[in-house]
Amino acid sequence: MHIAIVGATGAVGREILSLLEQRGVPAEELTLLASVRSAGREVAYGDTKLQILELSDASFRGTDLALFSAGSDISQAFAGTAQDAGAVVIDNSSAFRLHHGVPLVVPEVNPDDIRDHHGLIANPNCSTIILVLAVWPIHRVNPVRRIVVSTYQAISGAGAAAMEELRGQTRDVLEGRPVQPRALPHRSAFNLFSHDSPVGQDGYNQEERKMAEETRKMFHDPAILVSATCVRVPVLRVHSESIHLSCERPITDTHAREILAGAPGVKVVDDRCGNVFPMPVDASGQDDVLVGRIRRDASDPSGRGIAMFVCGDQLRKGAALNTIQIADLLSG
Numbered sequence: 500m501h502i503a504i505v506g507a508t509g510a511v512g513r514e515i516l517s518l519l520e521q522r523g524v525p526a527e528e529l530t531l532l533a534s535v536r537s538a539g540r541e542v543a544y545g546d547t548k549l550q551i552l553e554l555s556d557a558s559f560r561g562t563d564l565a566l567f568s569a570g571s572d573i574s575q576a577f578a579g580t581a582q583d584a585g586a587v588v589i590d591n592s593s594a595f596r597l598h599h600g601v602p603l604v605v606p607e608v609n610p611d612d613i614r615d616h617h618g619l620i621a622n623p624n625c626s627t628i629i630l631v632l633a634v635w636p637i638h639r640v641n642p643v644r645r646i647v648v649s650t651y652q653a654i655s656g657a658g659a660a661a662m663e664e665l666r667g668q669t670r671d672v673l674e675g676r677p678v679q680p681r682a683l684p685h686r687s688a689f690n691l692f693s694h695d696s697p698v699g700q701d702g703y704n705q706e707e708r709k710m711a712e713e714t715r716k717m718f719h720d721p722a723i724l725v726s727a728t729c730v731r732v733p734v735l736r737v738h739s740e741s742i743h744l745s746c747e748r749p750i751t752d753t754h755a756r757e758i759l760a761g762a763p764g765v766k767v768v769d770d771r772c773g774n775v776f777p778m779p780v781d782a783s784g785q786d787d788v789l790v791g792r793i794r795r796d797a798s799d800p801s802g803r804g805i806a807m808f809v810c811g812d813q814l815r816k817g818a819a820l821n822t823i824q825i826a827d828l829l830s831g
């Protein structure tokens with residue numbers, strides 16, 4: 500199995516590489532691709548070093564699996580080339596997620612959808628993956644009809660340059676220097692702002708629309724109602740989400756907690772006495788999405804509402820790990 504990683508120097512690409520290293524994938528089976536900016540650089544891999552190559556039409560000869568995380572434009576330009584060379588593509592960008600015939604897969608939610616692939620599988624948006632891991636187990640037992648979600652999204656969701664910017668800005672603010680945002684439109688240190696994706700006519704931004712549309716596609720439920728508010732916060736990694744659900748039938752918080760305690764990819768952290776609930780520092784680097792603050796939605800007198808708070812490492816389960824799990828499904 501020869502694997503090409505497109506965007507190997509980026510925040511997601513590096514996480515993919517570190518997961519492959521942990522799994523003991525031999526260096527000879529990897530091709531690391533990025534732009535001309537990084538070509539020739541070496542990155543550590545186990546006790547060896549791998550060279551970054553410039554992405555080109557010839558990059559995919561002999562490749563069985565191509566993992567794309569270099570943005571939508573690169574996926575649109577090169578996914579077909581990789582497929583023509585015989586590789587199966589797993590794409591982290593939003594380029595093909597809603598395309599008919601392209602499975603959009605979270606292995607804990609809709610693994611069977613992978614069977615319909617035609618050489619390309621899409622990895623969902625990171626905020627959506629974290630949302631559906633917490634919602635799907637409840638939906639299976641008591642169909643969820645409506646979701647209201649507010650996100651607190653890490654700066655690394657905007658890539659490696661934005662992470663560096665937060666580190667630099669934090670130092671600048673603490674040492675009294677002026678701050679000049681570049682990777683993101685607003686100051687990220689000691690601030691938060693509405694998600695930096697374009698806002699449509701309806702007032703929802705692209706990230707918020709992705710959460711709604713991708714959830715419907717994966718749940719095979721075009722009727723499910725989703726309203727999201729996406730916000731960036733000065734956290735380096737791990738997206739947090741406040742989620743309110745309305746189910747078809749009444750549900751107790753005890754039942755919801757029991758369901759989530761047995762759900763794959765989820766860890767319940769819900770200590771009301773100790774006031775210990777999910778936090779980014781605890782979810783960072785973890786495979787599981789942490790779920791807590793599980794309680795009856797007090798604004799829904801019908802008893803069908805559940806509220807909760809989740810934290811998930813969006814570079815790991817929200818991108819790299821989900822990609823590797825999809826690859827596992829393909830080979831297994």
Ligand SMILES: NC(=O)c1ccc[n+]([C@@H]2O[C@H](COP(=O)([O-])OP(=O)(O)OC[C@H]3O[C@@H](n4cnc5c(N)ncnc54)[C@H](OP(=O)(O)O)[C@@H]3O)[C@@H](O)[C@H]2O)c1
Nearest residue numbers: 506508509510511533534537568569570592656658659818
């Ligand atoms: N960050 C997240 O939490 C997250 C989660 C889920 C999905 N995603 C998606 O994953 C993709 C990558 O995100 P990221 O956060 O990893 O971004 P990033 O840190 O900015 O990395 C971008 C990568 O793409 C490469 N690249 C850029 N232009 C290229 C070109 N013309 N040819 C070849 N390679 C090029 C960069 O290489 P150079 O080093 O040469 O510039 C770098 O390796 C995006 O589609 C994003 O939406 C991100």
